[in-house]
Structure formats: C-alpha cells, structure tokens
Amino acid sequence: xxxxxxxxxxxxxxxxxxxxxxxxxxxxxxxxxxxxxxxxxxxxxxxxxxxxxxxxxxxxxxxxxxxxxxxxxxxxxxxxxxxxxxxxxxxxxxxxxxxxxxxxxxxxxxxxxxxxxxxxxxxxxxxxxxxxxxxxxxxxxxxxxxxxxxxxxxxxxxxxxxxxxxxxxxxxxxxxxxxxxxxxxxxxxxxxxxxxxxxxxxxxxxxxxxxxxxxxxxxxxxxxxxxxxxxxxxxxxxxxxxxxxxxxxxxxxxxxxxxxxxxxxxxxxxxxxxxxxxxxxxxxxxxxxxxxxxxxxxxxxxxxxxxxxxxxxxxxxxxxxxxxxxxxxxxxxxxxxxxxxxxxxxxxxxxxxxx
Amino acid sequence: xxxxxxxxxxxxxxxxxxxxxxxxxxxxxxxxxxxxxxxxxxxxxxxxxxxxxxxxxxxxxxxxxxxxxxxxxxxxxxxxxxxxxxxxxxxxxxxxxxxxxxxxxxxxxxxxxxxxxxxxxxxxxxxxxxxxxxxxxxxxxxxxxxxxxxxxxxxxxxxxxxxxxxxxxxxxxxxxxx
Numbered sequence: 001x002x003x004x005x006x007x008x009x010x011x012x013x014x015x016x017x018x019x020x021x022x023x024x025x026x027x028x029x030x031x032x033x034x035x036x037x038x039x040x041x042x043x044x045x046x047x048x049x050x051x052x053x054x055x056x057x058x059x060x061x062x063x064x065x066x067x068x069x070x071x072x073x074x075x076x077x078x079x080x081x082x083x084x085x086x087x088x089x090x091x092x093x094x095x096x097x098x099x100x101x102x103x104x105x106x107x108x109x110x111x112x113x114x115x116x117x118x119x120x121x122x123x124x125x126x127x128x129x130x131x132x133x134x135x136x137x138x139x140x141x142x143x144x145x146x147x148x149x150x151x152x153x154x155x156x157x158x159x160x161x162x163x164x165x166x167x168x169x170x171x172x173x174x175x176x177x178x179x180x181x182x183x184x185x186x187x188x189x190x191x192x193x194x195x196x197x198x199x200x201x202x203x204x205x206x207x208x209x210x211x212x213x214x215x216x217x218x219x220x221x222x223x224x225x226x227x228x229x230x231x232x233x234x235x236x237x238x239x240x241x242x243x244x245x246x247x248x249x250x251x252x253x254x255x256x257x258x259x260x261x262x263x264x265x266x267x268x269x270x271x272x273x274x275x276x277x278x279x280x281x282x283x284x285x286x287x288x289x290x291x292x293x294x295x296x297x298x299x300x301x302x303x304x305x306x307x308x309x310x311x312x313x314x315x316x317x318x319x320x321x322x323x324x325x326x327x328x329x330x331x332x333x334x335x336x337x338x339x340x341x342x343x344x345x346x347x348x349x350x351x352x353x354x355x
Numbered sequence: 356x357x358x359x360x361x362x363x364x365x366x367x368x369x370x371x372x373x374x375x376x377x378x379x380x381x382x383x384x385x386x387x388x389x390x391x392x393x394x395x396x397x398x399x400x401x402x403x404x405x406x407x408x409x410x411x412x413x414x415x416x417x418x419x420x421x422x423x424x425x426x427x428x429x430x431x432x433x434x435x436x437x438x439x440x441x442x443x444x445x446x447x448x449x450x451x452x453x454x455x456x457x458x459x460x461x462x463x464x465x466x467x468x469x470x471x472x473x474x475x476x477x478x479x480x481x482x483x484x485x486x487x488x489x490x491x492x493x494x495x496x497x498x499x500x501x502x503x504x505x506x507x508x509x510x511x512x513x514x515x516x517x518x519x520x521x522x523x524x525x526x527x528x529x530x531x532x533x
Contacts, residue, residue, distance in 0.1 A: 177390040263415030
C-alpha cells in the first residue's frame with residue numbers, strides 16, 4: 001500500500017474514500033470530475049460496496065441522505081452546476097445532522113459555464129448554498145496527495161460532528177497527475193447509535209428528520225446546530241503558513257491558486273521581496289484568528305482567487321481594517337499565470353494596489 | 356532545477372501517454388513530478404497537449420507556460436507552442452508529419468521522423484515511443500532505464516509481448532539524437 005503511484009486528483013479521492021471505509025457512492029457524471037465517478041464504478045464492486053449512477057444530481061444527494069441515515073460512510077461528487085442541483089438535499093442533510101462527504105471539483109461559472117478550473121463556488125460552499133442556518137465543513141486541498149489525505153480526514157470529521165464535509169477542489173487538481181501514497185489508515189466507520197437501522201430491541205425507534213412544525217422546537221434545534229458549529233469553529237480550523245514569519249506582504253490563496261502563488265512568491269523572494277503565503281485549508285471554519293495575528297506584523301495582504309473576489313471578504317473580516325487587503329482574480333475557467341501574480345505581489349510590496 | 360515540458364499533437368497520437376511515461380519515470384527516480392492535461396470538449400483528430408514538470412524542486416504551478424522542451428507531433432502543435440519555448444530550449448519536431456523547419460534560431464531544433472521509423476518497425480502505433488526515446492536522449496530529464504522500467508512494470512504490465520517492439524522504437528528514437 002505504501003508504494004507511490006501516479007494518479008489524477010479525481011482518482012486519488014476515490015481510492016482514499018475506499019481506504020476510509022466508504023462503501024456507498026451515488027453520483028452523476030460531469031466534467032471535470034468524471035474520473036471520480038468512473039473510479040468508484042470500477043472500485044466499489046471490488047470491495048462489496050454499492051456504486052449507483054443516479055438519474056440526476058438531485059436523486060444522488062437524496063440517496064446519500066438515505067445511506068447516511070442508515071449509518072453508512074457515503075460520498076457523492078460533482079462539479080459546480082451539479083453541486084447547485086444538490087443544494088436542497090444538502091440543506092436537509094444539515095437539518096438532519098447526517099455525516100457524509102460531498103466533493104465539488106469546481107469549474108467556471110455561472111450557469112452551465114465552462115469546463116475549465118474555477119473557484120467561484122466559495123460563497124456557495126462556505127456560506128450556505130441551500131436554505132436555512134447551516135454550515136458544512138469545507139476543506140480545500142492543493143495537491144493530489146492532499147486530496148487523498150483530506151478525503152480520509154473528511155470521513156472522520158463527518159462522523160465526529162454528524163455533519164456534511166465538502167471537499168472543494170477544482171478542475172486543475174482533479175485532472176492533474178502527481179505521485180500519491182496511500183498509507184494504512186486507522187480511519188474506520190464509527191458506531192452510530194442514532195442511525196435508522198431497525199429498532200433492535202430499543203424502546204424507541206430512531207428517527208432521522210429535519211421537519212419541526214412547532215417553531216419553538218425548530219428554534220431549539222437551531223440552537224443545537226449553532227452550538228455544534230461553534231465547537232467546530234473552535235476545534236477544526238486548518239491552515240498552512242509558508243515564509244510568513246518575516247513577511248511584509250502576505251498572499252492568501254487556497255487550492256490550485258496557492259500553488260501558482262507559491263511559484264510567484266519564490267520568484268519574489270529571490271528578488272528580495274519579503275512575501276509569504278497563508279493558505280486556508282479549512283474554508284469553513286475559516287482561519288480568521290491566525291490571519292488577524294499576521295495583520296499585526298505584515299504590512300499588506302493580497303488575495304488570489306479564481307473568482308471575482310469571494311474569499312477576499314473573509315480575509316477582510318479577519319484583518320478587520322488593520323492593514324490593506326488587495327485582490328487579484330481570474331474567472332470563467334482561466335488560470336492565473338505565475339507572472340501576473342508576481343507582478344501583483346511586486347505592486348503590493350511597492351505600496352501600490354490600494355484597497 | 357525543474358524541467359518544464361509540453362507534449363502536443365493530435366488526439367490519438369499518444370501525446371498524453373508520452374507525458375505520463377516521462378512523469379512516471381521521473382517519479383521512479385525519486386524526482387518531483389507533475390502531469391497536467393489540457394482538457395476540453397475534445398474529439399478524435401482534435402489537438403491534445405499536456406504539461407509535464409520533472410526535477411528536484413517541489414512543483415508549484417503544474418501548468419507550463421514557458422517550457423524548456425516542446426514536443427510537436429503535428430504542425431498545429433509546432434505553430435502553437437514554438438513561440439512559447441524558452442530561449443535555448445529544445446524543440447523536438449516529428450518530421451514525418453511536419454514539413455516546415457523551426458522558425459526560431461535561439462532554440463535547439465531536432466528532427467525526428469517518428470512515423471517513418473514506426474512504419475519501418477512494422478507498427479505505426481509506436482511513433483510516440485520513437486519520440487520518447489528522442490526526448491530522453493535530447494533532454495536527459497530521466498534515464499532510459501527508468502523509462503523501460505515504467506513500460507515493463509506499469510504500461511505493458513499485462514502485455515509483455517509488446518515490450519520488445521516498444522523498446523526498439525525508443526532506441527531508434529534515441530539514435531536520432533547525436
């Protein structure tokens with residue numbers, strides 16, 4: 001198991017899910033994540049799992065609801081337009097506190113969009129997407145190895161918190177091949193005393209539901225959810241900081257954009273610019289506290305995204321006006337080049353770029 | 356130092372596989388590698404290309420914009436990627452299908468008659484392997500032993516009978532580079 005193999009990011013997520021004990025997958029094909037559903041179609045029957053290509057994304061997410069209700073480790077995946085279709089089901093999953101893993105290999109939008117890489121679903125992923133007051137844990141890997149590692153972690157977090165975990169990737173990470181190693185994992189499905197698996201001699205049946213017709217009970221349930229989200233925020237924030245100790249300019253980027261940024265940062269460092277990278281790995285909960293700390297020492301921040309500016313709002317909330325926060329983004333499926341990010345870093349380092 | 360390469364041709368010429376073989380060989384040698392396809396609504400006969408990075412440094416962006424090696428298996432690929440090649444870079448041209456010479460004078464242009472050699476060997480499908488041999492000889496990015504190991508252990512694991520022909524094609528490609 002510990003041999004390095006060359007795999008696409010999409011395939012690595014699939015194998016990691018199997019390593020984590022996921023035996024149920026429901027999905028519907030869409031570029032640029034189709035290798036994932038293809039991988040699960042081949043792989044799950046080999047481990048006596050259930051693979052089902054649903055008739056639509058809406059059907060797939062509701063099958064996830066059903067399997068999760070029965071206590072199974074379950075996953076679905078799609079790309080931007082397909083994830084939009086799943087939002088009603090995701091809200092129901094949140095209301096019913098069901099653990100599951102949802103993968104979004106983002107492409108350019110809005111609408112049917114393009115099939116090239118995008119990061120414009122940040123708002124949808126981190127701020128809700130469906131109706132009601134709820135949060136998904138959102139994790140953003142930036143390499144094929146991390147796609148594998150984060151997938152395993154996602155199943156554990158989902159079970160630990162009875163919450164949906166979304167893996168927010170993009171077409172570039174899904175399509176690229178890199179060496180990946182699948183280590184032995186201690187990740188195992190946990191005993192779920194709440195699952196609807198038959199009464200088994202219990203006095204009361206387990207019911208999985210998100211309907212509370214009495215508003216006071218609905219509010220009480222909302223309080224339960226909010227308390228859980230507060231605990232997740234306190235315990236599950238993840239980020240990586242590279243070369244930030246002496247940095248005057250902090251680049252904030254996640255996913256594939258953080259890789260492109262790193263190429264630009266290395267070049268700027270070689271030219272004597274004190275610049276570092278802050279990479280949120282959990283997009284929700286967002287690592288606001290470490291960013292606020294960095295605002296004490298850095299002179300300026302610059303956010304790079306493949307969107308018109310979404311995560312930049314969370315960065316500005318975290319920095320809270322202490323230092324200027326600039327933004328540079330590409331949209332529609334266009335990837336920024338290291339050259340354009342380098343030039344933006346230099347202009348920010350020179351005190352240009354304003355807010 | 357990382358070597359950044361672009362492999363391009365039309366769909367069906369095996370350009371994606373060429374890139375994967377090189378990336379796999381680099382990985383086996385313990386180098387840092389990445390492979391990234393230009394993917395789109397493609398069809399057979401359309402254009403295909405991939406970016407490959409191999410070297411001793413962690414790979415930042417996997418997308419190559421200023422390659423040190425460009426492999427052009429057909430004319431549209433040469434037209435598209437020759438201008439992006441870094442000065443002093445290596446330009447490998449499949450001269451069986453491309454009649455024009457290189458336009459750039461600040462790069463090292465090498466002609467490899469991939470399809471003609473493949474035909475001589477009796478199987479047109481190995482044209483890409485001829486080019487793999489030429490890339491290894493011209494760039495030195497990986498060792499030929501690593502490439503052969505990838506073919507034997509990964510690509511043709513279940514088809515050992517085709518190993519000999521593919522190795523022949525690779526060695527003929529290497530011989531084109533002197």
